[in-house]
Amino acid sequence: MTQTWRIDTAEQTLVLAARDARLAQVVYWGPALAADTDLNMLAQASALDVAAGMLDDHPELSICPEASQSFPGQVGLVVFDATGAQIHPKFRYACEDQDGAALRLSYTDETHGLTYTATFEACCDTNIIVAQASLTAQTPVRLHWLAAPVMPASQAATHMIDYAGRWCGEFQEVKTSWTAGIRLRENPTGRTGHEHFPALVVPELEGTYARGGAHAFHYGWSGGHRMIAEELPDGRRQVQFGAATGIEKTADTSFQTAPLYLTYSEKGINGCAVAFQRHARKHIVTFPDPDRPRPVHYNCWEAVYFDHNLPELQEIATRAAALGAERFVLDDGWFGTRDDDTRALSEWTVDARKYPDGLTPLIDHIHAQGMSFGIWFEPEMINPVSTVYDAHPEWALGDRDQILGRNQMVLNMALPEVRGFLFDRIAAILRAYDVDYIKWDHNRVLPQPDAAQTRGTYQLLDQLRAEFPHVEIESCASGGGRIDFGILQRTQRVWLSDSNDALERARIQHGASMFLPASVTGSHVGPRHCHTSGRVHSMAFRGWIAAQRHMGFEMDPRELTDEEAKTLTEITVWWKAERAWLMQADILRLDRLDPSILAEMHLAQDAQTFVVFANKIDSSKQILPRPLRLTGLDADALYHITLENRDEQSHLSRGPAVLKLHDVTLSGQYLMHHGLNLPWSFPNQTWVIKGLRQS
Numbered sequence: 068m069t070q071t072w073r074i075d076t077a078e079q080t081l082v083l084a085a086r087d088a089r090l091a092q093v094v095y096w097g098p099a100l101a102a103d104t105d106l107n108m109l110a111q112a113s114a115l116d117v118a119a120g121m122l123d124d125h126p127e128l129s130i131c132p133e134a135s136q137s138f139p140g141q142v143g144l145v146v147f148d149a150t151g152a153q154i155h156p157k158f159r160y161a162c163e164d165q166d167g168a169a170l171r172l173s174y175t176d177e178t179h180g181l182t183y184t185a186t187f188e189a190c191c192d193t194n195i196i197v198a199q200a201s202l203t204a205q206t207p208v209r210l211h212w213l214a215a216p217v218m219p220a221s222q223a224a225t226h227m228i229d230y231a232g233r234w235c236g237e238f239q240e241v242k243t244s245w246t247a248g249i250r251l252r253e254n255p256t257g258r259t260g261h262e263h264f265p266a267l268v269v270p271e272l273e274g275t276y277a278r279g280g281a282h283a284f285h286y287g288w289s290g291g292h293r294m295i296a297e298e299l300p301d302g303r304r305q306v307q308f309g310a311a312t313g314i315e316k317t318a319d320t321s322f323q324t325a326p327l328y329l330t331y332s333e334k335g336i337n338g339c340a341v342a343f344q345r346h347a348r349k350h351i352v353t354f355p356d357p358d359r360p361r362p363v364h365y366n367c368w369e370a371v372y373f374d375h376n377l378p379e380l381q382e383i384a385t386r387a388a389a390l391g392a393e394r395f396v397l398d399d400g401w402f403g404t405r406d407d408d409t410r411a412l413s414e415w416t417v418d419a420r421k422y423p424d425g426l427t428p429l430i431d432h433i434h435a436q437g438m439s440f441g442i443w444f445e446p447e448m449i450n451p452v453s454t455v456y457d458a459h460p461e462w463a464l465g466d467r468d469q470i471l472g473r474n475q476m477v478l479n480m481a482l483p484e485v486r487g488f489l490f491d492r493i494a495a496i497l498r499a500y501d502v503d504y505i506k507w508d509h510n511r512v513l514p515q516p517d518a519a520q521t522r523g524t525y526q527l528l529d530q531l532r533a534e535f536p537h538v539e540i541e542s543c544a545s546g547g548g549r550i551d552f553g554i555l556q557r558t559q560r561v562w563l564s565d566s567n568d569a570l571e572r573a574r575i576q577h578g579a580s581m582f583l584p585a586s587v588t589g590s591h592v593g594p595r596h597c598h599t600s601g602r603v604h605s606m607a608f609r610g611w612i613a614a615q616r617h618m619g620f621e622m623d624p625r626e627l628t629d630e631e632a633k634t635l636t637e638i639t640v641w642w643k644a645e646r647a648w649l650m651q652a653d654i655l656r657l658d659r660l661d662p663s664i665l666a667e668m669h670l671a672q673d674a675q676t677f678v679v680f681a682n683k684i685d686s687s688k689q690i691l692p693r694p695l696r697l698t699g700l701d702a703d704a705l706y707h708i709t710l711e712n713r714d715e716q717s718h719l720s721r722g723p724a725v726l727k728l729h730d731v732t733l734s735g736q737y738l739m740h741h742g743l744n745l746p747w748s749f750p751n752q753t754w755v756i757k758g759l760r761q762s
């Protein structure tokens with residue numbers, strides 16, 4: 068007996084098939100199939116030959132490959148009974164439920180009292196399929212590994228891309244060739260991490276940003292993931308995602324994976340990126356007031372660090388507002404006796420030495436400048452040097468003699484009393500003051516990963532959001548150490564990186580745009596001498612890099628020359644004029660014919676307007692920049708093209724590159740096939756090119 072199911076979005080179809088009531092396997096995942104496709108025939112067509120030296124039948128590469136089937140690779144479930152003996156389940160079909168775009172398949176193993184359920188939900192408006200698995204047991208079992216529904220990887224792919232990174236260097240793409248055996252990513256740090264963004268991109272053949280087919284995966288969980296990309300001896304390939312192994316610490320009767328976000332696109336890697344960006348905007352992030360334009364931020368961290376002083380902060384606020392800031396975020400240093408990073412985390416009451424009349428004088432001043440007020444917390448952390456630790460050392464996770472991280476320990480978020488304490492302290496601040504934003508930090512890894520910690524944090528965030536629905540939250544973890552769709556379901560912005568170096572930021576933003584839309588990606592203009600790299604960039608370059616995402620400032624505005632202040636003000640005015648569509652645009656990365664140019668095209672939802680940010684990050688190998696091919700346009704339409712920052716021409720640029728001289732009107736075909744000739748420029752400069760559809 069063969070069973071079949073299909074899940075569709077406009078751009079992709081996923082077909083599952085099963086034989087003799089065994090677990091389903093994905094027999095097709097690719098471009099959308101005709102509605103009348105004969106799925107039984109397709110299931111038959113997916114049968115593989117058997118050659119000498121093989122088993123007599125193929126163990127299925129099912130949604131949960133089973134050891135009991137002699138599966139020649141990594142299995143989808145590793146579970147132990149109460150005595151510690153490993154269970155090798157043999158699941159058989161129990162029931163199903165298909166309701167429109169959602170499919171649920173349940174399987175039982177009666178011998179061991181286990182039920183495995185897989186769900187798939189197609190989001191047609193974003194081209195994302197959300198897959199999730201769960202396991203229930205009649206008596207408590209110990210879970211070591213449960214993969215979200217396991218997917219095949221295309222044998223047409225030559226390589227795969229996953230993500231590495233570090234502090235100030237997030238979202239580094241790692242390209243690995245497909246070869247026999249496993250590519251394994253396991254994140255044992257207990258948080259998403261700079262080093263381990265949980266995702267995989269599998270372009271077919273030599274697919275590029277703009278061309279070819281690609282599959283992509285993102286695991287939406289903040290507690291550390293595991294990924295297996297494996298080529299079996301027979302050539303089949305599988306991709307598994309789940310939480311890091313062993314992070315379920317207690318025996319239980321019910322477990323669930325986080326959602327695995329899946330997409331396939333024929334429009335190159337960009338097609339997958341657009342699916343993730345749109346999904347984040349439409350289904351993951353919820354803004355308290357969706358109509359409120361993203362406010363320009365000012366964050367005082369790199370201006371004053373822990374040295375808070377009311378008159379100084381008031382002067383900074385006045386200057387920030389004059390530059391165009393609309394929200395002032397008071398960073399670390401306002402509470403307890405927090406004079407440096409050795410003490411006081413968890414003492415969430417205002418420091419009366421620095422703020423004798425509380426925060427009201429500062430907030431009133433900020434409001435008088437027309438800005439709203441945001442404030443920094445790092446709720447999940449505690450310094451051993453703190454009054455709270457003195458009273459409750461048992462609240463901290465791990466051994467007393469553990470290696471500290473930034474002089475701090477992690478609070479045990481699984482404890483209701485810890486969550487209750489944090490809720491009360493944060494709520495007291497939110498009730499006492501007019502706060503519209505929290506920057507929620509997390510500056511060290513866990514002493515031991517534990518899924519209960521992540522669930523506890525999610526619970527606290529959910530409780531605070533329910534009580535204070537008007538407050539937006541930013542996820543920060545020494546920059547981009549906790550970015551994923553799990554945390555973004557509870558927050559509205561990520562602090563992508565502690566690097567405000569425009570050059571580094573350009574690269575980090577480019578990598579992150581595979582998943583993150585501009586509206587949630589914080590990007591600030593930092594100090595003239597970058598505090599984390601020592602580099603010095605022009606104000607124009609710093610400003611335009613920040614203007615490519617949710618814009619903000621983080622330098623001491625008192626350091627700005629009049630010229631710098633003028634440039635920044637002008638770029639901020641430009642950003643405000645464009646943000647209504649820009650924050651809803653698709654970010655399309657442009658193929659790099661010239662590796663010295665890192666370029667993105669931000670295309671409005673109605674495809675009538677676009678802006679290309681061509682970031683020159685190095686000198687070109689040849690003297691002139693190669694033409695910049697655009698993408699995503701209507702080949703037959705005409706576009707009016709303007710170089711927005713024509714005034715930034717270099718004195719070494721002497722020729723008639725037309726964009727320097729005047730606007731042009733060109734067809735989509737020309738722009739996508741030949742591309743734009745950019746004026747020559749120094750490295751560390753951005754050309755900003757705006758396009759308006761004419762016909």
Ligand code: DGJ
Nearest residue numbers: 368398399544545546565
């Ligand atoms: C780490 C963050 O990434 C910084 O932006 C800043 O908020 C500091 N923590 C404050 O301690």
